[in-house]
Amino acid sequence: MCPQLVGDYALRRxxxxxxxxxxxxxxxxxxxxxxxxxxxxxSGDGVMEGADGHYDWRFHDGRMGRTTVRVGxxxxxxxxxxxxxxxxxxxxERSSGPIRFAPCGPP
Numbered sequence: 001m002c003p004q005l006v007g008d009y010a011l012r013r014x015x016x017x018x019x020x021x022x023x024x025x026x027x028x029x030x031x032x033x034x035x036x037x038x039x040x041x042x043s044g045d046g047v048m049e050g051a052d053g054h055y056d057w058r059f060h061d062g063r064m065g066r067t068t069v070r071v072g073x074x075x076x077x078x079x080x081x082x083x084x085x086x087x088x089x090x091x092x093e094r095s096s097g098p099i100r101f102a103p104c105g106p107p
Contacts, residue, residue: 001102002033003071005030006027007027008024008095008096009027009092012091012092013091014078014088014089017091024040025039025092033053034048043058057083059084063083064083065082066082067081072091077090077093078091079092
């Protein structure tokens with residue numbers, strides 16, 4: 001089963017899950033377990049294996065890194081962002097509701 005990730009997300013610091021979003025991101029495309037993700041000044045590509053995965057990202061200014069993600073039981077993303085001096089944990093809530101799982105289908 002693959003998480004259906006396409007949508008817009010508000011990312012909040014894991015230690016302040018009810019606080020103001022730090023930033024927003026969009027998963028704009030998904031084919032089976034692979035997806036495309038981005039924000040205002042960055043983009044990346046990722047892969048999920050069940051509820052766990054990662055995406056490699058690059059800011060337009062050249063900074064780059066990897067975020068590991070897990071889809072939690074409540075249907076939110078739990079991410080750890082690391083790279084180019086950035087290191088933080090987030091909870092991502094999709095504006096269209098919780099993430100659901102469906103058969104993966106062809107890539």
